[in-house]
Amino acid sequence: MGLSDFKYGDIIHRCFRCGYCKFPANWMDVNNCPAYARYRMETYSCGGRLWLTRAWLMNEIKWTDHLAHILYSCTACKNCELKCPMGFNVDILNMLRAAKGEMVEQGKIPVEARDFLQNIQIHGNPYGKPASRRGDWMGDTQMDKYEGQEYLYYVGCVGSYDTRAQEAAKKLGLLLKRFRVSFGVLGKDEKCDGNEVNNMGEEALFEMLAQDNIALFNRLGVKKIITLSPHSYNAFKNNYPSYGGNFEVIHYTQLLQRLFEGGDLNPAEKTEFRVTYHDPCFLGRWNAEYEAPRKVINSIPGATLVEMERNKENSLCCGGGGGNFCMDLLGGSPDSPARRRVREALETGADTLAVACPKCLTILEDAVKVESLDDKLMVKDIAEIAGEACGIV
Amino acid sequence: MDIIHQGLLDIVGEGHISNQQEELFIYSWDLGTTEPHRPDYVVSPRTPQEISRILELANRHRIPVIPLGGGLSLAGLAVPFRGGIIIDLKRMDTIIEVNEQARYAVMECGVSMGQLTSYLERKFPMLTHSEPGAPPTATVAGNAAIHGQGDLAHPYGFNSDMVNGLEVVLPTGEICRFGACSIGAQWFTQHPLPDVGLFLGWTGTTGIITKISLRLFPCKNIRGTAMFVVDNEDYVPDIYHRISRTQMAEDIIAFSQTIPPYASGLQHFTINLAADSEKELEFKKELIFDDALGEYIRRGDGGYLGFTYGLQHPQISKTADWRKGGGFEYVGGIMPVSCYPQCYRRGKEISDRHDIPYTVLGRCIGAAHAMMFSWTYAFNRADPESVRHAREAMHETDELALELGGAIWKPGLYGQRLVMSRLNPNTLNLMKKIKKLLDPNGIMNPGHWEES
Numbered sequence: 001m002g003l004s005d006f007k008y009g010d011i012i013h014r015c016f017r018c019g020y021c022k023f024p025a026n027w028m029d030v031n032n033c034p035a036y037a038r039y040r041m042e043t044y045s046c047g048g049r050l051w052l053t054r055a056w057l058m059n060e061i062k063w064t065d066h067l068a069h070i071l072y073s074c075t076a077c078k079n080c081e082l083k084c085p086m087g088f089n090v091d092i093l094n095m096l097r098a099a100k101g102e103m104v105e106q107g108k109i110p111v112e113a114r115d116f117l118q119n120i121q122i123h124g125n126p127y128g129k130p131a132s133r134r135g136d137w138m139g140d141t142q143m144d145k146y147e148g149q150e151y152l153y154y155v156g157c158v159g160s161y162d163t164r165a166q167e168a169a170k171k172l173g174l175l176l177k178r179f180r181v182s183f184g185v186l187g188k189d190e191k192c193d194g195n196e197v198n199n200m201g202e203e204a205l206f207e208m209l210a211q212d213n214i215a216l217f218n219r220l221g222v223k224k225i226i227t228l229s230p231h232s233y234n235a236f237k238n239n240y241p242s243y244g245g246n247f248e249v250i251h252y253t254q255l256l257q258r259l260f261e262g263g264d265l266n267p268a269e270k271t272e273f274r275v276t277y278h279d280p281c282f283l284g285r286w287n288a289e290y291e292a293p294r295k296v297i298n299s300i301p302g303a304t305l306v307e308m309e310r311n312k313e314n315s316l317c318c319g320g321g322g323g324n325f326c327m328d329l330l331g332g333s334p335d336s337p338a339r340r341r342v343r344e345a346l347e348t349g350a351d352t353l354a355v356a357c358p359k360c361l362t363i364l365e366d367a368v369k370v371e372s373l374d375d376k377l378m379v380k381d382i383a384e385i386a387g388e389a390c391g392i393v
Numbered sequence: 394m395d396i397i398h399q400g401l402l403d404i405v406g407e408g409h410i411s412n413q414q415e416e417l418f419i420y421s422w423d424l425g426t427t428e429p430h431r432p433d434y435v436v437s438p439r440t441p442q443e444i445s446r447i448l449e450l451a452n453r454h455r456i457p458v459i460p461l462g463g464g465l466s467l468a469g470l471a472v473p474f475r476g477g478i479i480i481d482l483k484r485m486d487t488i489i490e491v492n493e494q495a496r497y498a499v500m501e502c503g504v505s506m507g508q509l510t511s512y513l514e515r516k517f518p519m520l521t522h523s524e525p526g527a528p529p530t531a532t533v534a535g536n537a538a539i540h541g542q543g544d545l546a547h548p549y550g551f552n553s554d555m556v557n558g559l560e561v562v563l564p565t566g567e568i569c570r571f572g573a574c575s576i577g578a579q580w581f582t583q584h585p586l587p588d589v590g591l592f593l594g595w596t597g598t599t600g601i602i603t604k605i606s607l608r609l610f611p612c613k614n615i616r617g618t619a620m621f622v623v624d625n626e627d628y629v630p631d632i633y634h635r636i637s638r639t640q641m642a643e644d645i646i647a648f649s650q651t652i653p654p655y656a657s658g659l660q661h662f663t664i665n666l667a668a669d670s671e672k673e674l675e676f677k678k679e680l681i682f683d684d685a686l687g688e689y690i691r692r693g694d695g696g697y698l699g700f701t702y703g704l705q706h707p708q709i710s711k712t713a714d715w716r717k718g719g720g721f722e723y724v725g726g727i728m729p730v731s732c733y734p735q736c737y738r739r740g741k742e743i744s745d746r747h748d749i750p751y752t753v754l755g756r757c758i759g760a761a762h763a764m765m766f767s768w769t770y771a772f773n774r775a776d777p778e779s780v781r782h783a784r785e786a787m788h789e790t791d792e793l794a795l796e797l798g799g800a801i802w803k804p805g806l807y808g809q810r811l812v813m814s815r816l817n818p819n820t821l822n823l824m825k826k827i828k829k830l831l832d833p834n835g836i837m838n839p840g841h842w843e844e845s
């Protein structure tokens with residue numbers, strides 16, 4: 001494909017590479033683009049990626065593994081779109097997704113991305129684990145199968161398979177039970193929501209996943225969905241409607257906010273702790289939900305919320321989006337966004353780093369270990385913090 | 394792996410060097426109209442010692458070295474015209490010290506303007522610096538290195554006038570310090586020790602600044618912008634003088650532009666005012682708009698358009714999208730303020746000739762000692778004809794700036810040659826001798842300040 005066939009061929013040259021996209025709104029750190037923070041070469045900035053894409057489409061440079069690495073290291077965190085002062089900013093991620101799509105079409109993507117997508121195609125999850133084990137997260141707890149209850153509790157790939165995230169998924173299930181929420185789960189019938197697949201440019205696979213999920217949800221009579229992951233929330237809420245899937249989607253922190261509004265949380269033991277909250281990109285920047293998780297934290301007896309300097313729409317991405325929680329193109333360095341982020345969390349004096357996303361949970365917990373901060377900082381999902389406050393162990 | 398690559402890798406370590414096509418492509422480009430030239434390597438060191446070793450290696454192999462900050466000069470000042478090693482300095486980004494009493498900040502060369510602004514706002518709200526209208530990625534050192542100017546230019550002059558001290562790696566690798574810091578004292582003054590002028594305005598050809606101490610200034614509680622407008626460019630020099638005489642303004646800018654249409658043909662002023670109380674602010678407004686400019690208002694030749702609280706960070710980058718094309722470049726002339734009317738009229742003619750919406754701006758430097766007058770030309774990066782027009786307009790404007798009796802600020806190669814053709818021959822000779830002495834192998838940012 002040449003530039004003229006590229007969907008955004010008429011605007012991709014409009015990036016001036018001024019670099020606002022690297023910053024949070026108050027300009028405190030030039031490292032608010034996770035890939036740039038990790039590599040600190042202009043190629044890994046948003047402008048670098050757009051200029052390289054254009055050069056590739058114009059045959060000024062050839063495809064290489066390195067080019068693919070640069071494009072796939074974008075986590076789609078949306079910081080660039082919100083900080084770019086230009087009129088075309090709403091299309092920045094569309095351009096990058098289309099560029100990745102072109103690489104997919106040509107079969108030229110990083111091997112990590114290929115494995116990710118193949119695993120989803122074959123097993124319905126990026127880890128390549130058997131679909132039959134998707135319900136393992138429940139352990140020996142009893143979660144009802146979805147059979148027309150008010151809500152479908154959709155767990156997602158990371159909560160279903162990653163052993164650390166499974167704990168959060170389970171806590172949330174128990175919490176919902178405790179509050180007598182009418183819900184059911186899909187267990188081994190659940191399938192990837194496709195949010196990452198979409199952001200990795202595999203449009204056909206995303207379409208298939210969306211259609212399969214929509215058909216299943218419709219067959220089961222699903223009307224309302226609670227998601228553990230903001231990534232699932234984003235796909236169901238913003239992408240599925242264009243495939244005919246119209247559901248009332250809610251992220252679990254939004255539901256907990258409602259449930260806790262009455263203030264009748266009565267922990268057996270009230271412990272004092274300082275907690276800082278890391279905004280997940282797909283809840284925050286993508287869906288502008290900044291308050292619900294904070295309200296939940298603030299309603300927990302003993303919790304004192306302290307903010308990191310970069311928060312809400314200026315939050316630094318953990319580096320897990322766009323499939324990177326699995327491909328790990330941004331890992332392996334003290335400059336990795338997750339390692340930068342846990343150091344930032346520590347600076348607040350918090351002992352707990354709260355997250356509301358299973359991808360953030362696993363990545364940031366790994367970062368805490370690598371930074372040897374285990375004895376200073378605990379990473380916990382809000383579902384776990386809330387569960388503990390309700391005496392769920 | 395070739396010997397230079399291996400040597401650089403040994404110095405900066407894995408991940409901080411590249412000779413892959415992607416980095417070579419991106420670092421070959423300036424954001425303005427300069428044609429790209431590929432470097433051979435890109436490195437991003439972390440310490441002055443690493444830079445020193447890179448320079449030693451470059452001397453051994455006689456390979457060019459190009460220091461790069463934000464890369465926002467627009468004039469192609471960090472384009473590797475003869476290939477070589479681009480040193481991207483932005484990883485050296487620690488703010489080392491802010492001295493509240495003596496009002497200065499010491500920082501590494503990769504600290505960006507945005508980072509410094511934000512740091513002061515958050516940690517030292519009583520202090521501020523002279524922030525240019527450049528995007529926040531511009532580096533403090535890169536800006537001083539080219540005699541930039543910011544929003545305190547009226548009271549305090551060029552940003553390079555605010556340098557208290559420098560640490561520089563010389564082209565041959567020695568690490569030197571200038572200013573009080575050179576005798577182990579604090580970084581509070583440049584004078585009366587050996588001058589730093591050897592490294593400012595030389596486009597990275599005499600050494601690489603690795604640390605800089607910059608003067609800071611009191612930041613008042615209230616800051617904001619007043620607007621004033623006249624419909625006749627001939628009034629502008631007098632207005633600069635009148636406002637300047639009050640000594641009440643932080644920044645005085647006059648501008649005129651085709652877009653938006655209401656601004657076309659008029660001369661708007663933005664006048665930044667700062668005060669610790671409303672009383673002080675009112676007093677300053679009275680002095681400027683009732684006393685100094687009252688006559689213009691009474692005659693109906695000028696209008697006060699109001700005062701907006703809070704300084705807006707200008708987003709001049711948006712100019713790059715006027716032609717829906719991602720590009721613009723400007724000639725900055727350091728001009729006598731009396732030239733404003735001619736700068737405006739002749740600049741408009743050049744723009745019209747090249748069918749580019751005109752945009753001109755004059756920022757008052759010092760007590761109307763000079764102005765930085767910019768003639769901006771937007772272009773469409775995807776349209777080679779429009780790039781050519783902008784480039785030609787730039788060249789014509791370089792000549793205009795000199796013809797009108799000004800000097801070209803941060804000239805690109807074309808402008809440098811024009812300047813050198815008029816330069817006092819003994820001065821030119823001295824420049825050559827200095828360069829030869831400091832950089833015997835001619836490795837530093839070659840192409841610049843060289844006769845063709």
Ligand SMILES: Cc1cc2nc3c(=O)[nH]c(=O)nc-3n(C[C@H](O)[C@H](O)[C@H](O)COP(=O)(O)OP(=O)(O)OC[C@H]3O[C@@H](n4cnc5c(N)ncnc54)[C@H](O)[C@@H]3O)c2cc1C
Binds near residue numbers: 539
């Ligand atoms: C939209 C826009 C608005 C602008 N407005 C202003 C303005 O209001 N005021 C203003 O002053 N400028 C302005 N500029 C011009 C320019 O962006 C700034 O002057 C900027 O600060 C230059 O710094 P930089 O880090 O980008 O330098 P670079 O472009 O990276 O470098 C400039 C030159 O200095 C050399 N250099 C860089 N760092 C070092 C170092 N550490 N040691 C030795 N040599 C070095 C380079 O080799 C090069 O020759 C504007 C630019 C744009 C795009």
